[in-house]
Amino acid sequence: MNGDDLRFQRRPDRAALVIALILAGLGGVLLFDAARLADVGGGYSGVGPASAPRVVGIGLVLLAIWTAVEAVLGKFPARPRQDPVPLFWIVGGLAFQLVTLKIAGFSIATGVMFAFTARAFGKRNLAFSIPVGIAASFLVWLVFAQLLMLSLPAGPLEHLFFPGVK
Amino acid sequence: MSSFDFLMQGLGAALDPMLLLYALIGVTLGTMVGVLPGIGPALTVALLLPVTYGLDPAGSLIMFAGIYYGGMYGGSTTSILLNTPGESASIVTALEGNKMARRGRGGPALATAAIGSFVAGLIATLLLAFLAPHVVKLALVFGPRDYFALMVLAFVTVSAAFGDSTLRGLTSLFVGLALACIGIDQLTGQARLAWGVPDLLDGIEVTTLAVAMFAVGEALAIAGNHAGTDDEVIAVKGSVWMNRSDWKRSWVPWLRGTFIGFPIGSMPAGGADIASFLSYSTERKLAKSPGKEEFGHGAIEGVAGPEAANNAAAAGTLVPLLTLGLPTTATAAIMLAGFQQFGLQPGPLLFATNPGLVWSLIASLLIANLMLLVLNLPLIGLWVKLLSIPRPWLYAGILMFATLGTIGANPSAFELGLLLVFGIMGYAMRLFGYPIAPVVVGLILGPMAEQQLRRALSISQGDWTTLFQSGVSATLLALSAIALLLPLVLRAIGRGKALSQFGGDED
Numbered sequence: 259m260n261g262d263d264l265r266f267q268r269r270p271d272r273a274a275l276v277i278a279l280i281l282a283g284l285g286g287v288l289l290f291d292a293a294r295l296a297d298v299g300g301g302y303s304g305v306g307p308a309s310a311p312r313v314v315g316i317g318l319v320l321l322a323i324w325t326a327v328e329a330v331l332g333k334f335p336a337r338p339r340q341d342p343v344p345l346f347w348i349v350g351g352l353a354f355q356l357v358t359l360k361i362a363g364f365s366i367a368t369g370v371m372f373a374f375t376a377r378a379f380g381k382r383n384l385a386f387s388i389p390v391g392i393a394a395s396f397l398v399w400l401v402f403a404q405l406l407m408l409s410l411p412a413g414p415l416e417h418l419f420f421p422g423v424k
Numbered sequence: 425m426s427s428f429d430f431l432m433q434g435l436g437a438a439l440d441p442m443l444l445l446y447a448l449i450g451v452t453l454g455t456m457v458g459v460l461p462g463i464g465p466a467l468t469v470a471l472l473l474p475v476t477y478g479l480d481p482a483g484s485l486i487m488f489a490g491i492y493y494g495g496m497y498g499g500s501t502t503s504i505l506l507n508t509p510g511e512s513a514s515i516v517t518a519l520e521g522n523k524m525a526r527r528g529r530g531g532p533a534l535a536t537a538a539i540g541s542f543v544a545g546l547i548a549t550l551l552l553a554f555l556a557p558h559v560v561k562l563a564l565v566f567g568p569r570d571y572f573a574l575m576v577l578a579f580v581t582v583s584a585a586f587g588d589s590t591l592r593g594l595t596s597l598f599v600g601l602a603l604a605c606i607g608i609d610q611l612t613g614q615a616r617l618a619w620g621v622p623d624l625l626d627g628i629e630v631t632t633l634a635v636a637m638f639a640v641g642e643a644l645a646i647a648g649n650h651a652g653t654d655d656e657v658i659a660v661k662g663s664v665w666m667n668r669s670d671w672k673r674s675w676v677p678w679l680r681g682t683f684i685g686f687p688i689g690s691m692p693a694g695g696a697d698i699a700s701f702l703s704y705s706t707e708r709k710l711a712k713s714p715g716k717e718e719f720g721h722g723a724i725e726g727v728a729g730p731e732a733a734n735n736a737a738a739a740g741t742l743v744p745l746l747t748l749g750l751p752t753t754a755t756a757a758i759m760l761a762g763f764q765q766f767g768l769q770p771g772p773l774l775f776a777t778n779p780g781l782v783w784s785l786i787a788s789l790l791i792a793n794l795m796l797l798v799l800n801l802p803l804i805g806l807w808v809k810l811l812s813i814p815r816p817w818l819y820a821g822i823l824m825f826a827t828l829g830t831i832g833a834n835p836s837a838f839e840l841g842l843l844l845v846f847g848i849m850g851y852a853m854r855l856f857g858y859p860i861a862p863v864v865v866g867l868i869l870g871p872m873a874e875q876q877l878r879r880a881l882s883i884s885q886g887d888w889t890t891l892f893q894s895g896v897s898a899t900l901l902a903l904s905a906i907a908l909l910l911p912l913v914l915r916a917i918g919r920g921k922a923l924s925q926f927g928g929d930e931d
Contacts, residue, residue, distance in 0.1 A: 277856065281595065284602055291605075291617050305881045307609035310874040311616060314601045321595045328591060335588075335857045344647035345851075348823070349844065352640070355827060356840040368827060372820040378647045379816035391820065398828060407478045408832035 273337075274329030278322045285318030344378035351375050363413015364403070368395040427554045434783030438791055443486050446479065447788050450487035451795045454494020459501050459807045460818060462646065465738070466754040466861070467638040468495035471822075473631055473762055474829040481766040485785050488762050490792040492755065493545060496738050497796050500537040500731050501807055505530060515697070516704045517734070520719070520726030527722050532666045536674045536724055537731040538800040539666075543675075544682040544732035545793040548739035551686055552746075553786050556775070559747040563772040568879035569890055571748075573897035575873040577904045578692040578744075578752050583862035584908050590915070592858045600866020603628045610875055623838040630761040630868050632830055634754065636843045637860050639826035641850020643819045648851070666724075674728040677707050681732030688733075689740020692752045699740075703733035739789070746770050746782060749872070754861040757868045 288311045295308035328334060351374025358367040369392030376387045396415060402408040403416075403423070412423045437443070453475065457468045472491045476484035504521035517537065524533040566574075583597035584590045606617045607627030618624040666674065684706065685699035707729040708719050719726060744750040749771035751757040763770050768778070775782055800807070813821075830843045850860060884890035892898045 274856070281599075284599070288602055288605060288617070295614055295616065305878050305886070307612045307614040307616060309878075310870075311602075311605045314598060314605060314870075317594075317598045318602060321591065321598055324591050325595065337855055338649055340648040340855070342648070345644055348640075348644055348647055349848065352823070352827070352840070352844045352847070356837050356844065359831070359835075359837060359840065364831065368824055371827065372824050375643065375820040375823050376816035378643075379819055381814075381816040387816075387820075391824075394821075395824060398824065402474070402828060402832065406475065408474060408828075409835050410828070410831055411835055 271329045271332055271334050274334045275326060278326035278329055281318050281325060282322035285315045285322060288312070288315030288318065347374045347378035351378075359411055361413065363416050364399045364410040365392050365396040365415045366413055368398075369393070427557050430557075430779065430783045431553045431787060433780075434785075434787030435790070437780060437784040438486065438787040443483060443784070443788065444791065446483045446487040447490045447792050448795055450490020451494040451497075451792050451799060454491035455498040455796065455799060455807060456494075456810065457491075458495035458498020459810045460498075460813070460822070461502050461506055461811065462642055462818075463495075463822065464499060464638070464755075465492065465495040466634065466758060466864075467642075468492075468498070469755055469758045469762070470631055470634040470638060471825050471829060473758065473765075474832040476762065477765070477832060481768060482781055482784060484766070485762065485781070486788040486792075488759065489785055489789050490795070492738070492759065493735075493789065493792045493796055496735055497538065497541055497800055498807065500541065500734075501534060501800075501804070502811065504533045504537060504727070505808060506811055516700045516730040517727055519704065520723050523720070523722035524724065524727065525722075529722060529724075532670050532724060533722075533727050534804055535666045535801060536670060536728045538797060538804075540674065540678040540681065540728045540732040541735040542793055542797040543678045544685060544734075544736040545739060545796075546790065547679075547682045548686045548689075548736040549786065549789045549793065552690075552739055552742055552789075553783075555690070555743060556747050556782075556786070559743060560772045560775045563748050566748075566896065567894065568876045568883065569894055570896040570900070572873055572876040572880055573891065573900035573904070574692070574748065574750060575869055575876065577900050577907070578750055578869060579862075579866070579873070580904045580907045581692050582752060582865045583859070584911065589857065590908070590912050592856070593862055596853065596858050596860070596862035597866045600863035601870040603633065603863070604867045604870030604874075610871060611878060621838075623836065627871075628842065628867060629833065629839070630757060630864065631833060632839060632842055633846050633867055634758050634761075634864050635826045635829055636846030637850035637853070637863060638754075639822050640843060640847025641854055641860070643823055644847060644851035645854045646815075646819065648855075670724055673724050677703070677725045677729035678732040680706060680710075681729040681734075682736040684729075685733035685736030685738075686740045689737030690743035691740075692744060692750065699733040699737035700730035703729040742789075746786075747772060747775070749774075751865060751868060754864045757864045760868055 292308040292312040292315060295306070295311070351371035354374065355367040355371040358370075369390075370388060372391030372395060373381075373384055373387035376391070377384060381387050392415070399410055399412075399416060403410040403412070404420075412420070416423060438447070453472055454468055457463055457471060458465065463471075469488065469491055473488070476487050479487065500517050500521070503515070503518035504525050506522075521533045521537065524530060579597055583593040604627070606624055608615055608618075608625055615625055681700075681703040684703045688699040688702070704726055707723075707725045711719055711723060711725050718724075738755075741751075741753055741756045744752055745756045745759060747770075749760070749769055751760045760770065768774060768781075827840065827843065830839050833839070853860060853863075880890060881888070891901065
């Protein structure tokens with residue numbers, strides 16, 4: 259750790275303040291929903307469906323205040339520097355799979371996600387890794403969808419080999 | 425009938441060829457996945473849960489038990505041959521084990537870990553078998569308030585008692601509890617926090633959350649780190665067998681580790697990492713020449729003890745899980761989800777309604793343990809090859825199986841979206857030093873605690889003091905308060921170092 263990091267630690271930690279805000283927001287959502295449920299009542303125990311969300315919501319708000327205090331005091335541990343590019347590849351790959359899963363089928367959607375993840379870890383040649391990914395995903399689809407009867411969406415590639423499957 | 429008769433019956437049932445095959449598949453898969461660097465037992469069981477979807481409950485749970493034990497064995501191989509342990513419970517094994525491997529004694533290190541795990545697994549599983557009926561008897565007199573107090577204790581120990589910050593542990597727990605509120609209320613049928621989205625009515629799946637946090641979050645954390653270089657795998661040279669002096673130096677630590685690990689695992693007092701850490705420091709203190717001088721440079725006692733403690737604790741966590749339905753680690757939380765997919769609720773009632781299933785499960789743990797010894801010693805070279813898979817393919821494969829499990833459980837874009845969102849959340853939590861296990865435990869235990877509390881209050885007609893009127897629940901709540909406040913005080917006066925060493929982000 260160098261001098262810059264130490265100075266950074268002394269200042270209010272902005273990222274940690276954002277966490278405090280998120281926690282307060284989450285707590286607020288729970289309390290809002292609990293207020294909607296409150297009139298249902300809890301029968302004669304006095305504890306109804308709104309009680310647990312209310313307790314958790316109050317807890318989150320208190321934790322948000324505590325987090326804000328620690329953020330201002332700079333008590334959060336130092337964070338390792340992050341490289342955003344690989345993160346975008348992984349998130350992008352997962353998002354691609356999510357969007358194309360129903361249309362392209364398991365093998366193609368997952369194969370592309372596979373190649374994007376490998377790209378994030380340094381395998382840059384997508385022309386090689388996408389076919390590898392699709393082939394590997396197709397094998398996995400064969401084992402899990404055909405042998406273990408898991409319902410994995412089929413697409414053009416799966417229909418090519420197994421015309422009957424859904 | 426005594427435990428012994430039940431166990432014998434269970435063994436008889438578990439020796440069915442089909443069930444043996446399931447156990448064999450389970451231990452093989454568990455070892456395979458457990459060996460992969462960066463994958464601990466929690467992720468191993470979460471990733472492999474879908475494999476068991478198609479089977480009947482008995483076969484599936486037996487395969488699952490094999491996966492659990494296999495993942496524990498696999499983790500020790502990783503930490504000995506690669507200095508990046510796959511699970512926090514193995515960090516201690518890496519201290520001495522990796523040094524031994526560097527000095528060309530990787531074979532004996534792996535052997536003492538495997539045999540120690542076997543001995544500990546055997547003794548601890550037998551202890552589980554003999555202890556379980558007694559805990560069940562005790563559990564039958566537990567009322568709702570006692571269960572609620574027990575769960576509060578589990579919440580505190582899993583989130584706040586260990587690790588380096590009470591604040592961050594509690595925050596993780598409350599995020600898990602908040603997620604647990606989503607869905608239909610079990611007692612009144614009211615939809616909570618669903619905002620009219622039908623996919624949310626069933627609540628958040630524990631497996632989706634666990635896989636997202638452990639697999640996607642971990643992959644993002646590793647990818648985002650600048651210093652992402654491959655670690656060096658140390659080749660196993662020479663014989664994997666231990667010589668006479670290795671045996672002599674190993675057997676006492678195995679036994680000591682077992683008797684340290686089992687009680688810690690079976691109480692809601694944290695997971696296997698604490699057990700292996702305690703065993704390590706005990707062995708270090710008690711070591712005689714030549715082990716005394718070797719500590720820090722590869723002492724076999726420092727591998728034998730912690731590995732035994734680690735496995736004994738893993739078996740120990742099955743005591744509260746099977747007898748009370750209480751998961752005390754992330755791994756146990758996922759196993760509970762595995763039970764629930766068949767509509768089975770572990771707990772005292774399961775012993776009464778489905779004794780055949782419970783006892784063949786316990787018996788198959790013994791069988792799985794034996795299989796693992798056979799699989800691990802002669803075939804170690806095969807598992808070592810898995811360690812040298814290049815990182816891009818490894819993580820691409822991990823994410824493939826992570827999404828496969830999610831799609832297999834619920835083939836909807838919504839579920840994959842949750843996987844992505846929770847994955848990013850898991851990454852952010854790692855970055856800021858939040859523990860992961862409390863979120864998972866909070867999600868599965870939250871609704872159970874709520875239900876018990878509401879039952880208790882219905883019985884007392886809304887009188888909260890009922891919680892302190894039973895000796896059991898009053899004691900448990902007092903213990904929870906101590907476990908919550910003591911670490912705060914210790915950290916405030918600067919004695920918190922030892923606590924943070926116990927904190928792991930897995931298991």
